[in-house]
Amino acid sequence: MSVLISIVIPLYRSGRTIGEVLKSLEAMDFSKERVELLLIYYPTNDDTLKVVQEFLERNRGVFHDIRVIPRGDRCANVARNLGVKLSRGKYIMLLNDDIVLPPNVLRKAIEIFNSNPLVGAVTFPYVLQPPRVNELAMFLGILVGLVRLKC
Numbered sequence: 583m584s585v586l587i588s589i590v591i592p593l594y595r596s597g598r599t600i601g602e603v604l605k606s607l608e609a610m611d612f613s614k615e616r617v618e619l620l621l622i623y624y625p626t627n628d629d630t631l632k633v634v635q636e637f638l639e640r641n642r643g644v645f646h647d648i649r650v651i652p653r654g655d656r657c658a659n660v661a662r663n664l665g666v667k668l669s670r671g672k673y674i675m676l677l678n679d680d681i682v683l684p685p686n687v688l689r690k691a692i693e694i695f696n697s698n699p700l701v702g703a704v705t706f707p708y709v710l711q712p713p714r715v716n717e718l719a720m721f722l723g724i725l726v727g728l729v730r731l732k733c
Contacts (some may be wrong), residue, residue: 585646586616587688589675590665592658593621596679597628603682604637608644612688618647618671622661625652 589607593600607619621634631650638648651668653661662676673695677683683706691704 583613583615583646585618585669585671586692587612587673587675588618588620588665588669588671589677590620590622590662590669591677591679592661592665593623593630593634593679594656594658594661595626595628595630597626597630597633599680600630601633601637603677603679604633606682606685608637608641609685610683610688611685612692614641614645617645617688618669619645619649620665620668621648621650622653622665623650624654624656624661 591600591603607617610617623630623634634650638650641648647670649668651664653664655661658678665676666674673691675688675691687706691706694704695701
């Protein structure tokens with residue numbers, strides 16, 4: 583069966599978020615045999631590769647292909663461009679490492695593409711993973727600082 587959708591995900595210090603993203607891909611109600619995943623990885627010393635390896639072990643033979651591709655530049659746009667260049671799908675989804683997808687996104691997107699040949703892009707609802715407490719505190723501290731400065 584040929585690849586219909588290539589999903590490109592840049593990874594950079596993604597250890598705390600990528601697990602939930604990958605679980606959302608596992609829960610898709612779309613034929614995973616038609617999906618290839620390109621995980622474009624910039625080496626870091628967090629547990630990104632450990633989380634990805636656990637996903638690979640759970641999903642051997644489930645997706646059409648899963649490729650972990652190292653890159654030398656940590657810029658996410660460079661990673662996306664590399665993923666697009668290496669993709670084999672008819673359609674390409676660019677996904678961030680902190681976006682959890684609803685299970686029906688790919689099925690709905692393909693329905694939209696198939697219903698109208700003039701459609702060139704589809705967007706979708708997504709859920710950002712909640713920030714950690716220290717990130718939220720830092721953000722709130724910045725807001726308090728701005729109020730104090732009367733910006």
